[in-house]
């Protein structure tokens with residue numbers, strides 16, 4: 199029987215998502231990798247419970263997380279039944295639809311047909327009456343944005359979700375989506391985008407849009423799937439690491455130029471008495487645009503190391519300048 203730690207809210211800080219009423223923890227946990235039915239369920243359970251014990255109230259899922267697709271949500275549903283049900287009102291659980299999920303023309307992209315059916319499937323797998331945030335996972339070039347945003351509005355109004363979000367939308371599409379949702383009376387809570395020291399596309403217009411429109415930003419793959427940690431600094435690929443087993447992080451990514459960059463960043467972290475992963479998270483948290491940094495973890499030890507990023511001094515201007523110089527190095 200799981201008893202959540204009584205001091206779970208003592209150290210975590212919570213940031214308001216844009217101009218909404220909702221606050222998210224500075225670190226949130228995503229279940230993209232390590233929580234599928236091919237993974238060790240006991241280890242996965244320990245990570246989720248430890249996260250909650252440390253004040254991580256936000257867990258991010260999507261219809262297709264696994265592998266196989268759907269199995270991360272089923273795992274989370276099993277945890278709802280076994281451990282988390284008493285804490286439902288302390289949790290922000292999100293899911294998404296937008297990538298291919300089932301065969302035929304109604305299991306992908308952004309139609310109302312797909313989004314509503316997928317949300318119902320996610321709720322059934324997660325054993326939830328509602329999700330807190332439901333996202334459209336990626337823009338759909340063919341479906342009118344009015345239809346996709348109308349589906350998010352309907353999902354909220356019908357009680358399947360409390361808030362609507364968008365993910366991977368560029369600045370122009372994000373602005374249009376935000377305005378449509380506002381007109382419908384279901385304001386966009388948050389945008390979920392890929393942002394890290396190695397991927398800065400959101401700085402090219404999206405951050406300004408979110409700031410102006412009062413929409414939060416939650417940044418995924420903040421550690422570049424493990425590259426911005428100590429995991430690969432010597433150029434080798436540890437057994438069991440994401441680069442050794444996931445198509446999403448290919449060993450070819452570890453070029454000599456990238457390794458030089460990562461080691462230069464690690465030495466700045468070392469001078470602070472910190473690790474590269476802590477530096478990478480602090481670098482994102484320095485922004486007022488950041489509502490939450492959405493990490494992954496394959497062990498409790500990794501989670502604990504990443505939580506240390508919330509302690510100690512922030513980055514000085516001199517350190518930020520040094521980081522800029524390193525980030526300008528070619529990969």
Ligand SMILES: NC(=O)c1ccc[n+]([C@@H]2O[C@H](COP(=O)([O-])OP(=O)(O)OC[C@H]3O[C@@H](n4cnc5c(N)ncnc54)[C@H](OP(=O)(O)O)[C@@H]3O)[C@@H](O)[C@H]2O)c1
Nearest residue numbers: 228229230418419420421422423424427439440493494496
């Ligand atoms: N909206 C979208 O399109 C989208 C896309 C991708 C992700 N996301 C969300 O963002 C979440 C996080 O993404 P992500 O997993 O790519 O994030 P990440 O934090 O950049 O990478 C997490 C991985 O890095 C390694 N790692 C983490 N901390 C470490 C440490 N202290 N030391 C050494 N290695 C460490 C682990 O991999 P190994 O131990 O396995 O090597 C871990 O699984 C996902 O779960 C999902 O919720 C959303």
